[in-house]
Amino acid sequence: MSLVNFTTREITCKIVYYGPGRSGKTTNLHYVYGRVPETRRGRMVSLATQTDRTLFFDFLPIDLGQISGFSTRFQLYTVPGQVYYNATRRLVLQGADGVVFVGDSQARQLDENIESLQNLQSNLLEHGVDVRTMPLVMQYNKQDLPAELILTPPDLDDSLNFRGVPSFPADALHGRGVFETLKGISELVLKKLAAGSPAA
Amino acid sequence: MTSSLNPRFSFETFVVGAANRLAVTAGRTVAENPGSAYNPLFIYSGSGLGKTHVLMAIGHAAKTIAAQLNIEYLTLDEYVESFHAAIAAGQGDNFRRRFQNVDVLLVDDVQFLTNRKEMQAELLRLTEALQQSGHQIVLASDRPPAEIADLDERLISRFSGGLVVDMGIPDYETRVAILRRKAEERGTSFQPGVLETVAKIEHPNVRELMGALNRLIAFQAVTDSPINAEAASKVLGIPSAATAASSTAASPTAASPDEFSQFLTDVTVTVGKAVEAWRARVAEAVLRWEGEGYRTGRLEKLLDQETPAAVDDAISAYVQDVERLKALEAEVAVLDPQAAGEKVFRDPDHMDEAEAAAAKVRDGAAPPPAPSAAFSFESFVAGPSNEVALSAARAVIAKPGKKYNPLVIVGRSGLGKTHLLNAVGLELAKKKNAVVACLSTQGFVDELIAAIDGNRVDWWRARYRRATALLLDDIQLLAGKERTQEELFNLFNQFLDADRQLVFTAPAHPNTLEGLEERIVSRLEGGLVTEIAEPDKELRRSVLERLLTQQRVPIEPALLDYLTDRPIDSVRSLTGVVQRVVEAAAAQDEPVTAGLARDVLEGAPAPAAPGARRTAGFRTSGIVVSSAGGVRSREKMVWDWPAAADRVIEDLR
Numbered sequence: 001m002s003l004v005n006f007t008t009r010e011i012t013c014k015i016v017y018y019g020p021g022r023s024g025k026t027t028n029l030h031y032v033y034g035r036v037p038e039t040r041r042g043r044m045v046s047l048a049t050q051t052d053r054t055l056f057f058d059f060l061p062i063d064l065g066q067i068s069g070f071s072t073r074f075q076l077y078t079v080p081g082q083v084y085y086n087a088t089r090r091l092v093l094q095g096a097d098g099v100v101f102v103g104d105s106q107a108r109q110l111d112e113n114i115e116s117l118q119n120l121q122s123n124l125l126e127h128g129v130d131v132r133t134m135p136l137v138m139q140y141n142k143q144d145l146p147a148e149l150i151l152t153p154p155d156l157d158d159s160l161n162f163r164g165v166p167s168f169p170a171d172a173l174h175g176r177g178v179f180e181t182l183k184g185i186s187e188l189v190l191k192k193l194a195a196g197s198p199a200a
Numbered sequence: 201m202t203s204s205l206n207p208r209f210s211f212e213t214f215v216v217g218a219a220n221r222l223a224v225t226a227g228r229t230v231a232e233n234p235g236s237a238y239n240p241l242f243i244y245s246g247s248g249l250g251k252t253h254v255l256m257a258i259g260h261a262a263k264t265i266a267a268q269l270n271i272e273y274l275t276l277d278e279y280v281e282s283f284h285a286a287i288a289a290g291q292g293d294n295f296r297r298r299f300q301n302v303d304v305l306l307v308d309d310v311q312f313l314t315n316r317k318e319m320q321a322e323l324l325r326l327t328e329a330l331q332q333s334g335h336q337i338v339l340a341s342d343r344p345p346a347e348i349a350d351l352d353e354r355l356i357s358r359f360s361g362g363l364v365v366d367m368g369i370p371d372y373e374t375r376v377a378i379l380r381r382k383a384e385e386r387g388t389s390f391q392p393g394v395l396e397t398v399a400k401i402e403h404p405n406v407r408e409l410m411g412a413l414n415r416l417i418a419f420q421a422v423t424d425s426p427i428n429a430e431a432a433s434k435v436l437g438i439p440s441a442a443t444a445a446s447s448t449a450a451s452p453t454a455a456s457p458d459e460f461s462q463f464l465t466d467v468t469v470t471v472g473k474a475v476e477a478w479r480a481r482v483a484e485a486v487l488r489w490e491g492e493g494y495r496t497g498r499l500e501k502l503l504d505q506e507t508p509a510a511v512d513d514a515i516s517a518y519v520q521d522v523e524r525l526k527a528l529e530a531e532v533a534v535l536d537p538q539a540a541g542e543k544v545f546r547d548p549d550h551m552d553e554a555e556a557a558a559a560k561v562r563d564g565a566a567p568p569p570a571p572s573a574a575f576s577f578e579s580f581v582a583g584p585s586n587e588v589a590l591s592a593a594r595a596v597i598a599k600p601g602k603k604y605n606p607l608v609i610v611g612r613s614g615l616g617k618t619h620l621l622n623a624v625g626l627e628l629a630k631k632k633n634a635v636v637a638c639l640s641t642q643g644f645v646d647e648l649i650a651a652i653d654g655n656r657v658d659w660w661r662a663r664y665r666r667a668t669a670l671l672l673d674d675i676q677l678l679a680g681k682e683r684t685q686e687e688l689f690n691l692f693n694q695f696l697d698a699d700r701q702l703v704f705t706a707p708a709h710p711n712t713l714e715g716l717e718e719r720i721v722s723r724l725e726g727g728l729v730t731e732i733a734e735p736d737k738e739l740r741r742s743v744l745e746r747l748l749t750q751q752r753v754p755i756e757p758a759l760l761d762y763l764t765d766r767p768i769d770s771v772r773s774l775t776g777v778v779q780r781v782v783e784a785a786a787a788q789d790e791p792v793t794a795g796l797a798r799d800v801l802e803g804a805p806a807p808a809a810p811g812a813r814r815t816a817g818f819r820t821s822g823i824v825v826s827s828a829g830g831v832r833s834r835e836k837m838v839w840d841w842p843a844a845a846d847r848v849i850e851d852l853r
Binding site: 011035036037040064065067070072175179182183186187190191 | 459460462463464466467468470471
């Protein structure tokens with residue numbers, strides 16, 4: 001996928017929200033959707049079960065308009081978190097420019113987080129992508145829950161963020177940390193673009 | 201006396217934008233390779249745009265890379281002050297020594313050199329000394345060198361000889377980035393949109409921008425409540441229309457659009473930097489090729505455009521052109537070193553001119569004089585008297601430059617030295633890629649004089665350096681020609697080093713020739729000196745056979761015997777004799793016979809002979825034999841000097 005196309009003057013970034021089931025990936029997208037002016041956002045496609053579990057994936061296109069003469073578009077995707085949807089996850093991950101790993105801050109979900117992180121790594125490898133070269137940020141969601149139930153961001157960093165990527169505490173339901181996370185991953189993606197190959 | 205480097209001023213804390221990217225890139229390059237990349241590096245910009253920051257950042261970066269480096273930063277005033285103090289204390293030399301030992305010298309505010317003649321001289325000396333010893337000097341000024349009033353021409357050219365870069369006013373995105381970083385450094389945070397409001401004002405320099413930020417920080421501290429964009433406009437005295445417009449663009453829900461527009465601004469800055477990556481690439485290309493001395497106008501034009509298409513194609517096309525220029529220059533350098541230095545080979549914007557210039561040089565570069573086709577190797581008659589020389593010549597032809605180098609053929613006039621020299625040249629010229637220079641020493645001298653006269657000595661030299669073999673006839677004519685001997689000496693060494701063949705002829709052994717420098721003589725003797733002796737009988741016979749055949753005279757054994765036995769000491773004389781006889785026969789309308797030959801050469805001249813002889817323009821050595829004595833009896837022969845007119849002809853040849 002070409003990030004910057006100098007000929008058509010387009011920048012397109014595909015960002016995938018990854019993480020264990022019920023960690024709040026779709027919530028992130030919903031919050032973003034709610035804050036983007038109508039003129040700037042496309043239809044959010046969400047295929048969910050009746051209990052609001054993502055069945056296939058969510059897709060939210062955002063048009064950031066003309067930036068430095070480039071029409072800039074972000075495409076936000078989520079993957080279904082449940083273990084048995086791995087084929088879908090792999091499919092959604094294809095051609096991703098950046099990944100937001102949405103972790104569940106609850107202490108009892110730590111194993112799921114780790115499992116999902118390993119799954120991310122192996123799925124990227126299936127696409128021939130080394131996780132170390134993929135722009136990645138961590139979001140520790142549900143930080144609004146009672147302190148006794150959750151791990152602090154430093155603890156989570158210790159357990160999950162062994163690559164030392166940027167991490168953001170968040171409360172996606174109320175929006176805290178959502179845009180910070182999006183900004184974090186955008187910067188990484190765009191920086192990689194700046195350092196990486198020229199126009200396709 | 202000098203200021204220490206302010207730790208806050210490093211490349212890490214410097215916000216890079218399009219306006220200063222070139223200066224920062226150059227600065228980093230210099231810090232990584234002090235003394236070798238751009239020396240001196242001259243940075244100029246208006247006040248408050250970061251010159252001092254970059255200067256100190258270079259110092260820091262260089263120190264980080266190589267801690268042992270002696271780095272000194274000072275303003276010109278400090279430099280002047282310490283100079284005066286040193287002079288007052290009688291320590292002028294110590295002062296100079298101290299600065300000459302600095303590895304990286306960073307001088308700020310160089311514009312104050314105006315009207316300071318003695319400091320200019322001092323700085324010129326220092327710059328020269330630093331450059332010579334490979335130490336780096338970086339200067340900063342508020343204007344380019346040429347615009348510093350009253351600045352010594354030599355300093356201007358010195359400063360301009362490295363790299364001169366400017367730093368402009370930061371653009372909006374850079375201003376936002378600077379404000380963010382500064383606010384962060386101060387541990388202050390502002391509501392979204394506040395810093396953008398500040399950045400919208402086009403401050404002429406970063407210091408004023410900082411002033412505006414400081415006012416906001418102070419205001420926020422006093423009121424103890426976060427300042428918003430509108431209040432910021434008020435504090436800074438900006439008409440609120442701009443902020444009003446931006447707030448109306450926002451959607452009714454107060455908090456939410458802010459979050460998105462904040463995000464949008466962030467992304468704008470990041471994208472701005474990202475798509476400006478092409479600028480960095482162009483700037484790098486400009487830096488690189490400018491550093492190599494090529495004109496980069498074409499690339500610089502790219503930077504003027506907003507978003508040019510296919511930047512990389514343009515860069516690679518430029519690089520291709522530069523490669524072509526390099527190839528042309530290299531080609532021209534071989535043909536004419538002087539022409540290779542021309543500017544036209546440094547300007548990829550005018551490729552056609554470079555091609556034309558190269559073509560001109562190519563046309564003008566005539567190969568050196570070639571051997572004469574009249575002297576073929578096959579027509580050189582062999583005999584015992586020249587067999588050593590001939591076999592040496594064969595060896596030279598078989599292995600040019602390897603066996604006998606130089607080969608010096610000595611012998612009296614008219615024995616065939618020139619013939620053999622040219623014959624060797626012709627054979628050598630048959631080899632692949634051979635360029636054989638074969639000419640008389642007189643011609644060689646004349647060419648050099650013409651080259652000196654036309655100021656084309658380099659071209660002349662290059663012409664001979666291209667040759668794979670150099671053959672000079674009558675090397676004794678070098679006598680007293682000092683400059684030619686000098687040139688030949690250099691050529692000699694180059695040819696010997698490159699195993700390229702040298703062949704010379706001389707009337708006698710080189711060490712008997714007068715007026716030749718010892719170094720030439722010893723080099724001539726270093727190869728093989730071979731002699732062609734007077735033609736022996738066998739040789740004379742072969743030559744006569746050939747001459748008579750050439751003249752279409754039926755070869756009568758008696759005639760051949762008679763002529764062969766004539767005491768003739770050179771091939772040239774032999775030719776003369778045959779021609780005389782043939783002419784006489786033609787004049788008398790008689791066949792060429794032994795009897796006729798005897799009459800012509802010994803007896804009374806035939807009635808028509810004298811006239812015929814003159815008009816026919818005989819090419820003879822003019823040697824006549826007196827009529828007295830038997831033909832076969834050498835003892836009875838008496839030699840006469842040739843007639844005066846014949847002698848003149850002989851000498852001319």
